[in-house]
Amino acid sequence: RRARAAMTRPSRRRSTAEGEEKPPAAPATLQVSFERIRDPHHAERAVRVYADGIFDLFHFGHSRALEQAKKVFPNVHLIVGCCSDKITHKFKGKTVLSDKERYETLRHCRWVDEIITDAPWVVTKEFLDEHEIDFVAHDALPYADASGQADDVYGMVKKLDRFVETKRTDGISTSDLILRIIRNYNEYVMRNLARGYTRKDLGISYVKEKRVRAASQFRRLSQKVREQQERMGKNFAFLPKGLRRNSQFLQFIKHFSDHVEDLMDKFVAEFGHEMQKNAGSFHRNADRIMTGFFRDVEERYHNWEKRLTSRFGKRFSPRI
Numbered sequence: 001r002r003a004r005a006a007m008t009r010p011s012r013r014r015s016t017a018e019g020e021e022k023p024p025a026a027p028a029t030l031q032v033s034f035e036r037i038r039d040p041h042h043a044e045r046a047v048r049v050y051a052d053g054i055f056d057l058f059h060f061g062h063s064r065a066l067e068q069a070k071k072v073f074p075n076v077h078l079i080v081g082c083c084s085d086k087i088t089h090k091f092k093g094k095t096v097l098s099d100k101e102r103y104e105t106l107r108h109c110r111w112v113d114e115i116i117t118d119a120p121w122v123v124t125k126e127f128l129d130e131h132e133i134d135f136v137a138h139d140a141l142p143y144a145d146a147s148g149q150a151d152d153v154y155g156m157v158k159k160l161d162r163f164v165e166t167k168r169t170d171g172i173s174t175s176d177l178i179l180r181i182i183r184n185y186n187e188y189v190m191r192n193l194a195r196g197y198t199r200k201d202l203g204i205s206y207v208k209e210k211r212v213r214a215a216s217q218f219r220r221l222s223q224k225v226r227e228q229q230e231r232m233g234k235n236f237a238f239l240p241k242g243l244r245r246n247s248q249f250l251q252f253i254k255h256f257s258d259h260v261e262d263l264m265d266k267f268v269a270e271f272g273h274e275m276q277k278n279a280g281s282f283h284r285n286a287d288r289i290m291t292g293f294f295r296d297v298e299e300r301y302h303n304w305e306k307r308l309t310s311r312f313g314k315r316f317s318p319r320i
Contacts, residue, residue, distance in 0.1 A: 046077035051079075052080065057174045061169035066112060079115075080106055081120075082119055142155075
């Protein structure tokens with residue numbers, strides 16, 4: 001069996017790696033029997049199977065689909081087509097990775113033998129003949145053709161009885177991954193700010209940066225409160241009045257951390273006009289105010305923690 005290679009070629013140009021033996025060509029009129037190909041003794045040549053897609057944010061669902069296509073017959077030469085940015089953005093929408101990045105990702109997938117770049121949106125009989133493709137592998141769901149060329153992108157292939165079905169992997173898709181990021185947008189913004197990215201790198205305003213940082217700091221304080229409550233194993237209500245007042249302060253921290261963005265939205269709505277008029281002064285003072293505010297909050301929390309430890313013993317002291 002010839003050495004496996006990951007080749008890249010445009011949709012209308014054949015190329016092979018230097019010194020590599022070209023796979024035996026199949027006559028354009030060849031009608032391959034499913035039963036004959038699945039026979040392990042049939043090894044006259046590799047069956048040329050084609051699988052296409054966008055492959056944005058390549059994940060294990062993509063890899064499993066390509067693995068199925070590679071293993072659909074005993075001896076398969078898997079050709080993978082990947083659509084360009086131009087056609088994808090036109091018919092499906094913006095991608096996270098560029099077409100060159102998506103091509104490069106596919107080159108490193110173990111199941112891929114050959115890559116066709118700038119693959120067509122709809123597979124045609126002429127395309128199959130040009131690339132000597134025996135079968136097209138994809139899941140069996142009908143895919144509406146946004147380009148208007150057909151009702152189903154794979155309709156023609158199915159009519160020719162040259163379609164083999166693969167199964168989708170539930171629970172993972174590029175859209176799901178993007179949704180996870182959108183759902184936890186502020187956490188990922190804070191993650192990148194903490195790693196040295198600037199608000200300009202992230203495309204966010206000065207006020208948005210402060211909102212995210214404030215919410216993050218209050219969440220950390222709130223987490224400390226929850227951990228302290230778990231160590232006690234009881235509600236703060238059993239505490240003496242002096243400490244109970246401080247427990248109300250801790251509840252304020254938790255409430256504020258849950259609603260800090262709403263409160264800051266109201267603040268911006270009320271004072272946004274003045275902030276724009278005096279942007280330079282506001283930015284200088286805002287940093288000073290925020291720093292002082294959090295220093296005061298954390299100081300009050302640590303004072304409460306120290307009083308609690310001295311009153312009820314080491315078993316309530318923070319565990320570091």
